[in-house]
Amino acid sequence: MRRIPFSALIGLFFVAVYFLGAIFAQVIAPYGMAEVVGDVWEPVSADHWLGTDSIGRDLLSRMIYGGQTTIFIATAATALSFVTGSILGLTAAVIGGWVDQLLSRGVDLVMAIPALIFALTVLSVMPVTVPVLIVVMGLLDSTRVFRLSRAVATDIAVMDYVEAARLRGEGQRWIIFNEILPNALSPLIAEMGLRFIFMVLFISTLSFLGLGVQPPMADWGGIVKENKDGIVYGIPAALLPAFAIATLAISVNLVADWILTRTTSLKGGRDG
Template structure:
C-alpha cells in the first residue's frame, strides 16, 4: 500500500504530537509550573523557546499543554462517538416514535451554538477535567448522531440486514454486527475532524477562562497567558497557536487519506 506524501507528513506530525503528549514527563526539561527565569526571555540553549509571562520554560509548558489538550480532545472524541453512534444506530433501526424523539432532541441541542451551551454549563459547574470531557463529549455527540443515523438508515434497508431480521437476530446484534462494520468508513474519517474540533473547542474555552485552569497548562491557556507579549514583539503567544494549527492540518491530512482509501458505504460486509 503506497501512502501519499501529504498523508505521510500528516502521520509524522500527528504521531510526533501524540508521542510528546504520552511521554511529556520524560521529555519536558522543566516542571509544568516551575519558574526558571525572567518574564519573556528570548530563546536560548537553556530555554529553547524562551520563557513565558512569569518566567516558566515555554517548551516545557508547550509539552505539558499538548498532553492536556490532546488527552481532553481524545477522551471527548471517544465519548462523543460512543454515545452519538450508538444512539444514531438505535434511532435508525428502531424508527417510529423513538427515532422522532431522539432526532428532535438532537435538533434542539444543535439549535444552540455549542460554545454558548458549554459556557453556560461551565459557568455554574466546577471546571474540572472530567466535567470538561463530559460537556464537550455530549455536545459533540449530536453531530455524530446525525452522521451515524444518516448512514445507518441507508444500511438498514440492505438485503443482509433484512436477512438478519428474518433469522430472528436481536436489534443490538443487528446494530453491532451488521450496521457498525459497514458504517466504519465514514465514521473513522469523521472522527479525525471531530478530534480537531475538540482541540479547537478546549483551546477556545481555556482562552476564555472556562477551560483548563491554572497552574495546569494547555495550548489555549498558554495563548491567553502570553497574548499581551505580542504587542511587544514576543512570540510566546503565537507558538501554541502554531501548534494548534499544525496539529489540525496534520490530522486533516490523515483523515483525507483515510476517506479516499475507503468507500463511503459498502453494499455488504465485504
C-alpha cells in the same frame, strides 16, 4: 502502506510527534509545568529553547505539558462523543418509531443552541475540572455524531442483507453491531478525525476565554491567553501554541482523508 501518499506521511509524522510528546511529557520536558525558571519573556537560549513565558516559566516545557493536556482532553471527549452518538444514532435508525422521534427531536433541541454558548453557560455554574470538561464537550458533540450515524444507518438499514438478517430472526443489537456498524465505519472514521480537530479547537477556545483548563495546568489555548500581550512587543510566545494547534489540526485531517480513501477503496474492491 507502501502506496501511502506524501501528504498522509506528513500528517502521520506530525500526529506521531504530538502524541508521543503528550505520552512522554514528564520524561522529555526539561522543567516542571509551573516551575518559574527565569525572567519574563526571555529570548531563546541554550537553557530555554523557546524562551520563557509571561511569568518566567520555560515555554518549551509549558508547550509539552500543554500538548499533553489538550490532546488527552480532546481524545477522551471525542471517544465519549462517538460512543454515545454512534450507539444512539444507530439505535434510532434501526428501531425507528417513537424512539427515533424522541432522540432526533432531543438532538435538534440541543443543536439549536450554539455549542460554545451552551458550554460556557454550563461551565459557568459548574466546577471547571478536566472530567467536567470532557463530559460537557463529549455530550455536546455527540449530537453531531448522532446525526451522521443515524443518516448513514438509515440508508444501510434498508439493504437486502439487513432485511435477510431480520428474516433470520436476528435481534436489533445483533443487526446494529454486526450488519450496520461495519458498513458505516468509513464515514464515521473520517468524521472522528474532524471531531477530534473540533475538540482541540473547542478546549483551546474555552481555555482562552477562561472557562477551560485552569492554571497552573497548561494547555495550548491557555498558553495563548497567558502570552497574548507579548505580541504587541514582538514576542512570539503566543504564536507557538497557535502554530501547534494549526499543525495538529491539518495533520489529523490529512490522516483522516487518507484513511477514508483507503477504507472506501478496500470496500469497493471487496464489493467488486
